[in-house]
Amino acid sequence: MAYHLAIEGADGAGKGTVSAALVEALRAQGRRAALVSFPRYAETVGGYAIGEVLAGRMPRTTSPEAAAVLYALDRLESRDHVRALADDHDVLVFDRHVASNMAYQAARTSSIEEAGRLMRWIWQLETEQFGLIPPDRAIYLDTPAEVARGFIRLKQQRSYTARTFDEYEADDALQNRVRDNYRGLAAADPERWRIVATVAGEGPRAPAEIAQEIVAGLPLT
Ligand SMILES: Nc1ncnc2c1ncn2[C@@H]1O[C@H](COP(=O)(O)OP(=O)(O)OP(=O)(O)O)[C@@H](O)[C@H]1O
Ligand SMILES: Cc1cn([C@H]2C[C@H](O)[C@@H](COP(=O)(O)O)O2)c(=O)[nH]c1=O
Numbered sequence: 001m002a003y004h005l006a007i008e009g010a011d012g013a014g015k016g017t018v019s020a021a022l023v024e025a026l027r028a029q030g031r032r033a034a035l036v037s038f039p040r041y042a043e044t045v046g047g048y049a050i051g052e053v054l055a056g057r058m059p060r061t062t063s064p065e066a067a068a069v070l071y072a073l074d075r076l077e078s079r080d081h082v083r084a085l086a087d088d089h090d091v092l093v094f095d096r097h098v099a100s101n102m103a104y105q106a107a108r109t110s111s112i113e114e115a116g117r118l119m120r121w122i123w124q125l126e127t128e129q130f131g132l133i134p135p136d137r138a139i140y141l142d143t144p145a146e147v148a149r150g151f152i153r154l155k156q157q158r159s160y161t162a163r164t165f166d167e168y169e170a171d172d173a174l175q176n177r178v179r180d181n182y183r184g185l186a187a188a189d190p191e192r193w194r195i196v197a198t199v200a201g202e203g204p205r206a207p208a209e210i211a212q213e214i215v216a217g218l219p220l221t
Helices: 015-028 045-054 064-077 079-088 098-106 112-129 145-154 172-188 207-216
Strands: 003-008 033-037 091-095 137-142 193-197
Touching: 003 015, 003 098, 015 033, 015 091, 015 207, 033 079, 045 064, 064 079, 064 098, 064 112, 079 091, 098 112, 098 172, 112 172, 137 172, 145 172, 172 193, 193 207
Parallel strands: 003 091, 003 137, 033 091, 137 193
Antiparallel strands: none
16 A cells, blocks of 8 residues: 655645655655645546635635535545555655645634534544545645745646635635644644744755655655
């Protein structure tokens, strides 16, 4: 069974960039590595619906529970795709996984109690009811808010919107609560989680250097 490695973080943290560098670094070691990015906007019904939510085209507000089900559905619909890759590879790198659902949707609730309840519910929905494999290792990319905001501006146009900032990216307070939630998840499960800084001194670290740090910490033989 392939090792499942998830790269997590707020919007614009550099997850896509670091995930690509990770696949390259693992392949340079002679390992068979593949990348899966969630949401899969163009491949699943859940992913397409999420694009509509993020573009602000839904006719009504999407509750945290409804959004959580759509993101989970996207991963459920991707199960065969992930299984096929896992059969043929040593390491699967996920650009976002179940923790994104927990950190973001909990950030949209109105109390700490509700947030905790929703996180537990999402974990059970995805891993127990849907039977999805949770990542063996989750990396929280710790990128300061102002740097992440600059990174979002550098992104190419997305398939689901022409806007520079989608609905979640435009909400700075949400992004800060998401950061807090990720730190909480990492603190609660130190076996699974590692926190990796993407900025050192004056500016961003090179993606290849960040990838090397992550690979060096993996329990791969
Ligand atoms: N370490 C880095 N050094 C220099 N530039 C970076 C770095 N990380 C990201 N960038 C720049 O920021 C842009 C956005 O980064 P990326 O797409 O990896 O973020 P992301 O976390 O995947 O975003 P989102 O979650 O919003 O999709 C990249 O296209 C790249 O130009
Ligand atoms: C997979 C996943 C994502 N989200 C949130 C996080 C982002 O704001 C958007 C889209 O992700 P992208 O990396 O910018 O393409 O959706 C979420 O809330 N739950 C999830 O499971």
